[in-house]
Amino acid sequence: MVVSPVLQVCDLQVSFMMQKRAYPVLRELSYNLLPGRILAVVGESGSGKTVHALSLLGLLPPAAHVSRGKILYRDTDLLTMPRARLRDVRGSKISMIFQDPSASLNPVLTVGEQLIETLRAHKPMSKQQAREEAVRLLEKVGIADAPARLSAYPFEFSGGMCQRVMIAMALALSPDILIADEPTTALDVTIQAQILHLIRELQQKEKMAVIFITHNLALASEIADEVLVLYGGLCMEQAPAKDLFEDPHHPYTKGLLASLVSMDRRVERLPAIAGQPPMAGEITKGCPFASRCPQAQEKCRQQLPPLTQQGIRMVRCFEEKTL
Amino acid sequence: MNAAIEIQHLYKTYSRGQWFGGGHETPVLKDVSLVLPANRVLGLVGESGCGKSTLCKVLLGIEKPTSGTVLVENQNVAKISKTQFKNLRRVMQVVYQDPYSSLDPRMTVRQLLSEPLDIHGLYPQKTARTKFLKELLSAVGLAPNYLERYPHEFSGGQRQRISIARALTLDPKILIADEPVSALDVSVQAQILNLLRDISRARKLAMLFVTHDFAVARFLCDDIAVMYQGRIVEKAPAQELFTHPLHPYTRMLLAAVPQVGKKMRGASTPAAACGPNTEGACSFASRCPQAGSACRQTQLQEITPQHWCACSHLPEGENK
Numbered sequence: 065m066v067v068s069p070v071l072q073v074c075d076l077q078v079s080f081m082m083q084k085r086a087y088p089v090l091r092e093l094s095y096n097l098l099p100g101r102i103l104a105v106v107g108e109s110g111s112g113k114t115v116h117a118l119s120l121l122g123l124l125p126p127a128a129h130v131s132r133g134k135i136l137y138r139d140t141d142l143l144t145m146p147r148a149r150l151r152d153v154r155g156s157k158i159s160m161i162f163q164d165p166s167a168s169l170n171p172v173l174t175v176g177e178q179l180i181e182t183l184r185a186h187k188p189m190s191k192q193q194a195r196e197e198a199v200r201l202l203e204k205v206g207i208a209d210a211p212a213r214l215s216a217y218p219f220e221f222s223g224g225m226c227q228r229v230m231i232a233m234a235l236a237l238s239p240d241i242l243i244a245d246e247p248t249t250a251l252d253v254t255i256q257a258q259i260l261h262l263i264r265e266l267q268q269k270e271k272m273a274v275i276f277i278t279h280n281l282a283l284a285s286e287i288a289d290e291v292l293v294l295y296g297g298l299c300m301e302q303a304p305a306k307d308l309f310e311d312p313h314h315p316y317t318k319g320l321l322a323s324l325v326s327m328d329r330r331v332e333r334l335p336a337i338a339g340q341p342p343m344a345g346e347i348t349k350g351c352p353f354a355s356r357c358p359q360a361q362e363k364c365r366q367q368l369p370p371l372t373q374q375g376i377r378m379v380r381c382f383e384e385k386t387l
Numbered sequence: 388m389n390a391a392i393e394i395q396h397l398y399k400t401y402s403r404g405q406w407f408g409g410g411h412e413t414p415v416l417k418d419v420s421l422v423l424p425a426n427r428v429l430g431l432v433g434e435s436g437c438g439k440s441t442l443c444k445v446l447l448g449i450e451k452p453t454s455g456t457v458l459v460e461n462q463n464v465a466k467i468s469k470t471q472f473k474n475l476r477r478v479m480q481v482v483y484q485d486p487y488s489s490l491d492p493r494m495t496v497r498q499l500l501s502e503p504l505d506i507h508g509l510y511p512q513k514t515a516r517t518k519f520l521k522e523l524l525s526a527v528g529l530a531p532n533y534l535e536r537y538p539h540e541f542s543g544g545q546r547q548r549i550s551i552a553r554a555l556t557l558d559p560k561i562l563i564a565d566e567p568v569s570a571l572d573v574s575v576q577a578q579i580l581n582l583l584r585d586i587s588r589a590r591k592l593a594m595l596f597v598t599h600d601f602a603v604a605r606f607l608c609d610d611i612a613v614m615y616q617g618r619i620v621e622k623a624p625a626q627e628l629f630t631h632p633l634h635p636y637t638r639m640l641l642a643a644v645p646q647v648g649k650k651m652r653g654a655s656t657p658a659a660a661c662g663p664n665t666e667g668a669c670s671f672a673s674r675c676p677q678a679g680s681a682c683r684q685t686q687l688q689e690i691t692p693q694h695w696c697a698c699s700h701l702p703e704g705e706n707k
Contacts, residue, residue: 108572108573108574109543109572252434252435252599253434253599253600253601253640253643253644253645254434254639254640254643256643256645257642257643257645260645279572279573280573280645281573281647282644282645282646282647282649283645285645285646285647285648285649286645286646286649309647309648310648319574320573320574321647323573323574323576323577324573324577324602324647325577325580325602325603325605325606326602326605327601327602327605327629327641327644327646330605330606330625330626331606333581333584334577334580334581334606335577336574336575336577336578336580336581337574337577337578338578340542340544340545340575341542341572341574341575343542356574
């Protein structure tokens with residue numbers, strides 16, 4: 065059976081305008097997101113991972129714009145959609161949770177008011193109905209004593225609890241797609257584990273597709289079905305999680321995995337990748353990783369390698385073909 | 388063994404809110420005793436709010452201890468005079484978490500590195516100083532000609548190298564590193580960890596390495612102390628702690644560390660503290676999968692040689 069993707073991103077390019085010049089921070093990004101799957105987008109700061117997420121919802125800052133490509137949600141292009149329609153999609157079909165939960169909640173409204181507002185903005189329901197629904201949602205994300213917690217303010221919640229509230233809000237209208245932008249980076253590891261479990265559990269229950277954006281490879285390995293590695297605004301490798309982590313093909317993915325500290329044994333030296341990641345919008349002629357790549361040749365510095373299919377994965381490297 | 392830092396029964400309580408109504412006291416460090424031996428790396432691991440940064444502040448003399456003693460090179464930090472403390476600072480230096488806010492943006496690298504030298508009147512002669520600073524930059528893996536640049540011209544990893552160089556200007560014996568890699572990109576973290584290891588070995592530094600990340604501690608530390616809500620709940624040599632974690636909190640933390648190739652486990656970890664703890668009980672009791680809420684075991688006991696744990700609910704086969 066062929067499952068049609070809920071989201072298709074085709075040749076997406078996002079640029080920032082600075083002093084009348086366009087600096088592309090994300091280039092040639094294409095992928096299909098299938099319903100009920102978790103796609104992890106992994107990258108360092110400046111790799112374009114957050115800009116990518118914001119572009120999906122039309123939430124890019126004023127200085128940035130999508131300069132090329134299509135974002136198809138069930139065959140309708142989100143980029144050409146009228147703003148009013150987009151507002152409908154945003155929240156009810158595609159919703160998003162952010163890195164810092166305490167900064168994304170309104171500090172002067174109670175948690176209940178914010179949940180009820182979200183519900184009533186999208187669905188015709190009475191205050192009473194919305195209130196009951198809000199209680200149900202808080203219970204779903206594992207908040208004890210939900211009816212009483214509705215009248216609490218965000219500052220009365222811990223970071224992990226705030227993130228649960230954010231998830232409750234994001235799930236309020238049973239979206240098809242949840243975009244989670246570094247949802248656990250601001251949280252402690254034990255809380256992080258709980259939130260991951262919650263996302264995974266709800267995702268399976270609701271058959272949602274999730275785009276999980278993170279800088280943490282280990283997290284991606286634990287949660288994702290499919291992984292896309294971004295570097296310097298370009299997709300370097302995309303593969304099913306298992307294949308990517310067991311047998312990384314791209315030198316960057318290899319280097320990243322090797323430089324992770326292992327918990328099982330103590331090593332004498334970490335095989336670090338030399339050099340620094342490029343700044344956002346810094347465009348080199350060839351492969352953005354060439355200056356740090358142990359296998360780079362003259363060709364890599366002159367010409368951008370295309371993203372090529374290698375079995376079930378996509379890799380952007382000249383080197384791999386010969387293997 | 389020679390102790391670089393010795394902390395005995397340290398308590399620190401923050402008081403606030405004296406203006407309206409009664410004062411409010413928050414105990415942050417409770418009965419902390421730790422020894423940092425010379426030439427070793429001690430990892431202090433704990434989650435946010437457990438008091439690990441407060442401990443650093445007390446060591447550096449930024450905060451005064453409420454009670455207990457802190458001996459740095461056998462001098463009591465709270466008792467010595469300002470001049471003595473200034474001299475002590477030559478011995479003990481610090482690297483902070485965020486290399487963006489810990490370097491003054493208006494100073495060049497030369498000025499940043501010269502400041503400690505000026506304060507202590509070292510290398511007053513210009514050519515000798517320049518030579519010294521250039522050597523220092525190469526020691527931390529930066530090009531010597533970066534001296535006249537400003538911090539904004541550098542990336543996060545390079546800035547952290549400058550912070551480390553700055554901490555090394557006075558040739559200290561003790562380095563306190565408060566989460567020095569947690570603000571860095573993954574591909575750069577490994578470089579800085581290697582650098583910290585090389586430097587601590589080459590210069591025979593005693594290092595207190597504060598982190599929330601067990602994986603990082605695993606790489607760098609000789610000994611590890613685990614802190615929870617202001618108490619040390621377990622301490623042991625690193626190898627021993629990773630192979631035989633005893634305290635339920637340590638085991639919970641270790642299980643929560645994400646790892647490549649580890650798929651998500653079935654059962655989720657118990658939710659965070661829900662209710663107040665019984666007076667005098669172990670502060671972990673309300674999250675502990677084994678204890679009742681009135682579990683009172685809070686004293687560290689030596690379970691096996693050098694392995695201290697503040698819990699009587701040991702895993703099977705780990706009895707005294």
